[in-house]
Amino acid sequence: MYLHERRVAIRLPSVTNEASSPSLAEVIAVLERMYDPAWARDWDAVGLVCGDPAAPVRRVLLAVDAAPPVVEEALAWRADLVLTHHPLLLRAVHGVGATDAKGRMVHQLIRGGCALYTAHTNADVAAPGVSDALARVLGLTDLVPLSADSADALDKLVTFVPEPDADKVIDALAGLGAGELGEYHRCAWMVTGLGAYVPAESTMDSEAHREHVEERRVEMVIPRARRHAAIAALRATHPSPEPSFDVYELATWSGPRGVGRVGSLGTPTTLREFAMLAAEALPGTVQGIRVAGDPVAEVSRVAVCGGSGDSLFDAVRASGADVYVTADLRHHPAAELRDQAGDAPPYLVDVAHWASEWPWLAGVANRLEGAMDDAGTPLETHVSTRCTDPWSFRLPSPGGVVR
Numbered sequence: 001m002y003l004h005e006r007r008v009a010i011r012l013p014s015v016t017n018e019a020s021s022p023s024l025a026e027v028i029a030v031l032e033r034m035y036d037p038a039w040a041r042d043w044d045a046v047g048l049v050c051g052d053p054a055a056p057v058r059r060v061l062l063a064v065d066a067a068p069p070v071v072e073e074a075l076a077w078r079a080d081l082v083l084t085h086h087p088l089l090l091r092a093v094h095g096v097g098a099t100d101a102k103g104r105m106v107h108q109l110i111r112g113g114c115a116l117y118t119a120h121t122n123a124d125v126a127a128p129g130v131s132d133a134l135a136r137v138l139g140l141t142d143l144v145p146l147s148a149d150s151a152d153a154l155d156k157l158v159t160f161v162p163e164p165d166a167d168k169v170i171d172a173l174a175g176l177g178a179g180e181l182g183e184y185h186r187c188a189w190m191v192t193g194l195g196a197y198v199p200a201e202s203t204m205d206s207e208a209h210r211e212h213v214e215e216r217r218v219e220m221v222i223p224r225a226r227r228h229a230a231i232a233a234l235r236a237t238h239p240s241p242e243p244s245f246d247v248y249e250l251a252t253w254s255g256p257r258g259v260g261r262v263g264s265l266g267t268p269t270t271l272r273e274f275a276m277l278a279a280e281a282l283p284g285t286v287q288g289i290r291v292a293g294d295p296v297a298e299v300s301r302v303a304v305c306g307g308s309g310d311s312l313f314d315a316v317r318a319s320g321a322d323v324y325v326t327a328d329l330r331h332h333p334a335a336e337l338r339d340q341a342g343d344a345p346p347y348l349v350d351v352a353h354w355a356s357e358w359p360w361l362a363g364v365a366n367r368l369e370g371a372m373d374d375a376g377t378p379l380e381t382h383v384s385t386r387c388t389d390p391w392s393f394r395l396p397s398p399g400g401v402v403r
């Protein structure tokens, strides 16, 4: 048997003030208030790809893609977190060996102590989200979703509480999210009335045994997902062992979230002028801007969708937009839309996918920095300027365009 000498590691105090930096878990909590993962589409893969939730985060790099140049940039800048729009691992994997580009990036990030987090379709539908940023750099105002998601399902809970206990019950329900109306909290509507009952121990219902008690009818809205928790809280705080209550499912309607945005230009312009504005407002790419429509046609109402948006043509037609700005437009859908429209709108402006989503990053950086400053745990952000658009060069047709 050998007695091994125990080596005692002495940790020197860190030169950085880690106590003032947020943990990755705290940063993620802020991001998920802005981009709730529950808003992501079923097929999507959002959230933390790698990283220790307990690790401090001092520097956050924001990028559209988790691509090799972005990982290189993050490690050179000593970022603790890379926040990307596109998922690195959208489809299921059974390993992340450093035998392919994605596995190598995961290894590089972990070795460099850098986490990776993705907000994708949950950021697309958020308000403000990816398409809001695109719309704003194009100068659009009065934005509404191009294809609105339903508002979160709500119930209305109605209960009847003796006067002295009403506030206690309202507090318990409000603690579960009841009574949230926009900027207002703990909203409840009440009216006082008279409840009548015959106590359980009474064996006969005679005038002498009938009790009357002054009660408040309390109405509060509550997220449907919290229905059972709310009923449990009501039973726990109501003085009666058998509290009386009703639950009504409220009708759903369009909410503020959704894919794409529709807005207006301050001043109508021509399709050519608008396309030139888009070319100047968006980061430069090999593709530049492609346009379908009469260059001198007037445009004022504009639909946009950051990323691939040709699945939204029906919504674009229904919106009354004069022009639709999106990316990755394919031959057949684009040709069919224009054939159907004839000389009339909607016209099409096709931009590079990366360029259409890049404007979102600056707003996220600002909001994240602001939230962490407010929490007293500041961090530093940087928006990546590495273009991850895959195209390298473009050749104009030497004989010009065939008409």
Ligand SMILES: [Zn+2]
Residues within 6 Å of the ligand: 086, 306, 307, 308, 353, 357
């Ligand atoms: Zn995209």
